Amino acid sequence: MISSKQESSAGFVPLYNVRTDLALExxxxxxxxxAAEIPGITSENLQENGIAINRLEIETEQASRQLGKxxxxxxxxxxxxxxxxxxxxxxxxSEIMARELVRFLRLPENLDQSVLVVGLGNWNVxxxxxxxxxxxxxxxxxxxxxxxxxxxxDGFRAVCALSPGVLGTTGIETGEIIAALAQRVKPALVIVIxxxxxxxxxxxxxxxxVADSGISPGSGVGNNRLGINRQTVGAPTVAIGVPxxxxxxxxxxxxxxxxxxxxxxxxxxxxxxxxxxDFDWEQRRLLITEVLEPYAGGRLMVTPKETDAFVEDMAYIxxxxxxxxxxxxxxxxxxxxxxQ
Numbered sequence: 001m002i003s004s005k006q007e008s009s010a011g012f013v014p015l016y017n018v019r020t021d022l023a024l025e026x027x028x029x030x031x032x033x034x035a036a037e038i039p040g041i042t043s044e045n046l047q048e049n050g051i052a053i054n055r056l057e058i059e060t061e062q063a064s065r066q067l068g069k070x071x072x073x074x075x076x077x078x079x080x081x082x083x084x085x086x087x088x089x090x091x092x093x094s095e096i097m098a099r100e101l102v103r104f105l106r107l108p109e110n111l112d113q114s115v116l117v118v119g120l121g122n123w124n125v126x127x128x129x130x131x132x133x134x135x136x137x138x139x140x141x142x143x144x145x146x147x148x149x150x151x152x153x154d155g156f157r158a159v160c161a162l163s164p165g166v167l168g169t170t171g172i173e174t175g176e177i178i179a180a181l182a183q184r185v186k187p188a189l190v191i192v193i194x195x196x197x198x199x200x201x202x203x204x205x206x207x208x209x210v211a212d213s214g215i216s217p218g219s220g221v222g223n224n225r226l227g228i229n230r231q232t233v234g235a236p237t238v239a240i241g242v243p244x245x246x247x248x249x250x251x252x253x254x255x256x257x258x259x260x261x262x263x264x265x266x267x268x269x270x271x272x273x274x275x276x277x278d279f280d281w282e283q284r285r286l287l288i289t290e291v292l293e294p295y296a297g298g299r300l301m302v303t304p305k306e307t308d309a310f311v312e313d314m315a316y317i318x319x320x321x322x323x324x325x326x327x328x329x330x331x332x333x334x335x336x337x338x339x340q
Contacts, residue, residue, distance in 0.1 A: 019247040021196035022209055023074040024054055026067040029199070038063055050089070051096055052078040070229075072213030075104050082206045082313065094317045097208065098324035098331065104210055105238060105325065108188045111157045114142055115326055116187035116235075118178055118228075119163040120194040120215075126311060127244040127303045131193040132163040133315035139323045139330065142185075155329025160185060175226030175233075182233045190237045192228055193318065195311075197301065198243030199250050204303070205310035208242055208318065215239035240322075242314045244307060248300035252288045 020026055030038055040060030046053040054076040058064050064071045077097060081089050107115070117138055119131030138161050145158040164170065164177040182190060192215055198204055214229025214237040229237050304310065324331045 019197050019250060020199040021241060022076065022198055022203065022207065022243065023056055023058070023067060023069045023211065024076045024078075024207075024209070025199045025203070026069055027056065030066055038066055040064075041067075048096060049092055050079065050081055051093060052076075053096070053100065054078070070211075070213035072211060073104065074213075075100055075210040077208045078203070078206060079208075080202065080206050082317075083310075085309075085313075090313060090317050091320075093208075094320035094324070097317065097321035101210065101321055101325035102331075104212070105189065105191075106236075107157070107326070111155075111328075112145060113188035114158040114160055114185055115189045115191065116178075116182065116185055117159060117161045117191045117322065118174075118193070119161070120166075120174060120192055120228075121163075122166045122169070123163065126308050127301075128166075128195050130195045130242055130244065130311050130315055130318075133311060134193045134319045134322070135161045135163045137316065137319035137323075139327060141327070153329070155332070156327045159326055160187075173226045175228045178228055179233055182235055187235050190228075190233050190235050191322070192237065192239050194239065194241045195245070196241040196243040197245050197247060199246065200254075201246055201251070201302075201304075203243050204246060205242060205244060205307070205314055208240065208314070211239045211241075212236070213239070215241070240318060242318070244311065245301040245303045248302050249288045251302060252291070256288075 020029075027038065027041065027043075040058065040063030042057045042059065044055040046055075054074075056074045056076070058067060058069055058071045058074070061071065077093065077100070079089070079093050082093065117135065119133070119135035121128040121131040123129045123132040138159070139156075140159050140161050141152060141156045142158040142160040144152045145156060162177075162181065164172075164174050167173055170177070178190065178192075194215055196209065198207065214227060214233075216227045226232065228239070
């Protein structure tokens, strides 16, 4: 979450209370305010078969403070076409994601070294069930690899998985569960899957972010928990997420801007449009908070009515990509046969 209290040494103050877990959106917000490139950030943009690929790296502490995001590498895939039920596109996205993951994850060459995959979230709440659903279709092999490859044959990495639930159902911080398990399993890499919050509705269920800086579960909806990262887990930690909700206050803020622009184009409402544009973010925040106050203290999250189908589709894409990226045998044969 980008907060008005986060301030860089240069005196920069990010936009108020705009909740987004996407580094790409955080960068867009800062550039929108400053109209300039941000020092300490490198970015590469590619287009491939209707899929936008953004590779972004936050290299300095100052850039990290400006964006409200941890230093590290961020890979983002944007696929607007995923809103349509297009099986061929889903397979293409999983293939490209698998290729990008192989490049991003820096997997150990020794296939006997374990990779722990954790599906974060609450399987009883559809927008928050992405992580557990990915685990359902993940090819777990640690037990078979430990048996000397007699069951699977060659080309499979030792992968183990867990869906630990959430604090409200277990009474234990998810980060504590993962840290304790990592001490026992000693994975070479930890991958966590979670639902995220976005700033724009069009990015819901169409965007996938991969980050090597770990994750703070619930931060996108204002429920900050123990961070899951290399420092807390004791192993390199990569987070994969898909935005499934948008903060209602963000939508209201965007509507405020759109309404002001509309009035400015109309001669009769031009003065009103100028007045609305002059409202600073703090004034808008107070207005929006007053309207949303009956809903959980002003914290109202919005998700599409088709979210159950969208979550299923994204879980399929991510699990197929992970199976292919983690297991050389699956990568060579194709992931479809392992997702039946």
